[in-house]
Amino acid sequence: MILLLVGVFGALGCVVRFLMEFAVRLRHPTQRPIGTVAANVIGTGIAGWATYKLTGTSDAHIHQVIVSGFCGGLTTASSAFAIPVILARTHHWKYSMVLLITTPVVGSICFVVGMSLAH
Amino acid sequence: MNTRRAVTPKMFLTSISVVALGGFFGTIIRDVLMKLQPAANQSTWVSHIPWVLAAINLSGIYLATRLLVGPLRDNHFDNPMRLLLITGLLGGYTSYSAIFVTLSGIWHLSVPAAFLTFSCLFVLSLFSGWLGLKGAKQ
Numbered sequence: 001m002i003l004l005l006v007g008v009f010g011a012l013g014c015v016v017r018f019l020m021e022f023a024v025r026l027r028h029p030t031q032r033p034i035g036t037v038a039a040n041v042i043g044t045g046i047a048g049w050a051t052y053k054l055t056g057t058s059d060a061h062i063h064q065v066i067v068s069g070f071c072g073g074l075t076t077a078s079s080a081f082a083i084p085v086i087l088a089r090t091h092h093w094k095y096s097m098v099l100l101i102t103t104p105v106v107g108s109i110c111f112v113v114g115m116s117l118a119h
Numbered sequence: 120m121n122t123r124r125a126v127t128p129k130m131f132l133t134s135i136s137v138v139a140l141g142g143f144f145g146t147i148i149r150d151v152l153m154k155l156q157p158a159a160n161q162s163t164w165v166s167h168i169p170w171v172l173a174a175i176n177l178s179g180i181y182l183a184t185r186l187l188v189g190p191l192r193d194n195h196f197d198n199p200m201r202l203l204l205i206t207g208l209l210g211g212y213t214s215y216s217a218i219f220v221t222l223s224g225i226w227h228l229s230v231p232a233a234f235l236t237f238s239c240l241f242v243l244s245l246f247s248g249w250l251g252l253k254g255a256k257q
Contacts, residue, residue: 003147010146010211011139018138018206022197026126040215047216051223067220068150073142075215077176077244078183079205085184085248103215104241111219 002061006069013043013073032095033083036076037103043074044107048114126197137199141207149175149212164228169221172214173240177247179213184251 021035028034047067054063080103088096153171160166183205191201218240226233 003150006150007143007147010150011143011207014138014142014145014207014210015135017210018134018202021206022134044216044219047220048223051220064150068153068214068217069146071216072149072214073146073211075217076210077213077215077218078179078209080215081180081244081248082183082187082251085245085252086187089188089252100245104237107215108219111216111223115223 002064005061005065009065009069010073013070013075017043017074017076033079033099036079036083037099040075040080040103041106041110043071045110045114046074047071048111049118050114051118052115053118130197133199134197134202137202138207138210141203141209142211143207145208145211145213149214153217159224162228164225164232167221167225167228168236169218169240172217172221173243176213176218176240177243179209180244180247181251181254183209183213184248185255188252189255 017036017039020039021033024035024038050063050066050071054066081100084096084099087093087099152175156169156171157166186204186209191198191205195201218237222233222237225236
């Protein structure tokens with residue numbers, strides 16, 4: 001039952017990420033994954049909050065559903081690294097480097113902010 | 120490159136359904152595999168190293184790069200197969216936030232170890248993407 005809930009919330013996270021990317025591309029036609037970067041950063045922030053807010057609570061399953069399910073679905077490592085590698089291949093070195101550096105830096109800041117909000 | 124295209128409500132709903140389907144199975148596969156991670160010993164940071172998550176993410180990055188450069192190369196962002204495999208399945212299968220959740224556990228035991236772990240994961244992820252590029256070319 002919990003595994004099913006994790007899957008449902010993971011699917012929800014994936015849909016939210018898709019909608020973010022869709023909304024960006026609707027207004028600014030681009031091949032650049034701005035929506036995915038935003039989803040990774042926001043998802044990491046939510047994971048930071050949930051990791052500390054929900055740790056030690058009586059229901060560990062809520063933690064699993066939010067962190068592994070929703071945040072896991074909202075964020076993606078495959079596109080976070082595959083897109084910059086492909087951009088570098090087509091000689092978009094500068095943009096590739098910006099993506100590779102800003103996502104973990106801003107993501108870690110958001111994670112710490114999420115943790116701080118949970119305390 | 121201009122990627123603006125007309126999207127009908129039917130196309131939009133199909134896209135969401137396909138992403139949700141892929142995301143559902145991708146997340147479940149990851150969650151089941153994560154149970155293979157040995158329980159962490161609170162006193163040593165080495166036991167907190169996310170071997171299983173690393174394997175999941177590295178294989179996901181390899182597959183995504185290979186697919187995006189190979190069979191899905193010319194497909195548009197809202198192509199159903201790309202949405203199912205890249206945005207949904209591999210998006211749910213891999214997790215960026217889980218890296219930080221794991222690193223926070225290592226950070227409490229050793230800050231340099233957290234940086235070292237992240238650096239290794241970062242370099243291996245790039246290497247995995249590079250392997251995907253090479254694999255697609257062959």
